Amino acid sequence: MVNKVNRRRALVGGAGRSFLGIFAVWVCLASLGCTTRSDRATTRFEFERAQMGLPFRLVLYTPDGATATNAAEAVWTRISDLNAILSDYEAESELSRLSRSAGTGQWIALSPDLAHVLTTAGEVSRRSTGAFDVTVGPEVQLWRRARRQRELPSPEVLARAREATGWTNLLLRHRASAWEAQLVRPGMRLDLGGIAKGYALDEAAKVLRGRNLPRFLISGSGDMVAGEPPPGESGWRIEVGVFDVTNAPPPRFVSLRNVGLATSGDTFQRAEIGGVRYSHIVNPHTGIGLTDHRLVTVIARNGMIADALSTASSVLEPKVALKLANEFQAELLILREPADSIEELASPGFRRWLNTP
Structure with a gap:
């Protein structure tokens, strides 16, 4: 749930790579309570668009519909441009071209966007060991096939995929005013699924702030x-911690302002193989989907860090994940189900984001 003004639920759970359909916009008029007495020139607008194979939603406050629509189109354009750079699905994306250079010994010049994402990814990889x-691209491809076929990959096939992975085999260097990358091992394939979306949201936020539109949630x-929150509110009220197990703790709400939030879990994307529940999230150390059923929520200074930490925290032991979050000055909530019990761990600062009715 987003804000009290809007009674529809926010897009807060994994929805896979589904296509939402055509562009839509809803205008909430001031007479319906979308503005306050001190901010009557600002009206709430909502937009949805499928981007990066995922449903994106934008809520913003602007003086008029034309301003809102123009801002939304600028946001969608920026995200679409980033998809052409960061996608591992698009054969001619910058990322895919870089992957095709694997094992050649070539240093490939990077655009500023790809360089920023890869250097940040390298830092999170280093700190999360x-x-x-x-x-992890070769392992992810193999695991997608395993989920579709409901069959684990053979040890031999898995070993070949793992030979083409390893974050230390992605080399980065800064030359003059540009970054370059080299993929050391043949067959390497980069997959930015755990970080690109967060960066796209950060860049969308930059577009809106650049248009002097500070009140938004994307x-x-x-x-x-x-x-910035809606007029008259202290933050955007977001529901988190919806864990799909019996006797789960009740969901709670956080109040967000000028931060990023990411969630990771297998509530919507999982597979049962041989009676074992596997997540879509692959453990880079094994090449197999996670079997530790957990839901992770991260609040960080931006969307890219939150996105990457939520993935890392799904793989790490909970206490190690809490330490990692602290290194990035982020807050973390983990709900997990070891055996038949429910375990909850939270960073010390997570409580200050909680919002009670």
């Missing part, structure tokens, strides 16, 4: 970036 790893599946 590889729990977050954008070179979300893409389970990730979001919040700007």
Whole structure:
């Protein structure tokens, strides 16, 4: 749930790579309570668009519909441009071209966007000792096939995929005013699924702030970036911690302002193989989907860090994940189900974001 003004639920859970359909906009008129007495020139607008194969949603406050529509189109254009750079699905994306250079010994010049994402990914990989790893592409491809076929990959096939991974095999260097990358091992394939969405949300927020539109919430599946809150509110009220197990603790709400939030879990994307529940999230150290059923929520200074930390925290032991979050000055909530019990762990500062009715 977003804000009290809007009674529809936010796009807060994994929705897979589904296409929402045509562009839509809803205008909430001032007479219906979308503005306050001190801010009557600002009206709430909502937009949805499928981007990066995911449903994106934008809520913003502007003086008029034309301003809102123009801002939304600028946001969608920026995200679409980033998809052409960061996608591992698009054969001619910059990322895919970089992956095709694997094993050649070539240093490939990077655009500023790809360089920023890869350098940030490298830092998270280093601090998480590889729990977050954008070179996991061959393992992810193999695991997608295993989920479709409901059959684990053979040890031999898995070993070949793992030979083409490893975050230390992605080399980065800064030359003059540009970054370059080299993929050391043949067959390497980069997958930015655990970080690109968060960066796209950050860039969307930058577009809006650049237009002097500070009041917004933009979300893409389970990730979001919040700007200034709606008029008269202290923050954007977001529901988190919806755990799909019996006797789960009740969901709670956080109040967000100028931060990023990301969630990771297998509530919507999982597979049962041989009686074992596997997540779509791959452990880079094994090449197999996670079997530790957990739901992770991260609040960080921006969407990219929140996105990457939520993936890493799904792989790491909970206490190690809490330490990692602290290194990035982020807050973390983990709900997990070891055996038949429910375990909850939260960073010390997570409580200050909680919002009670």
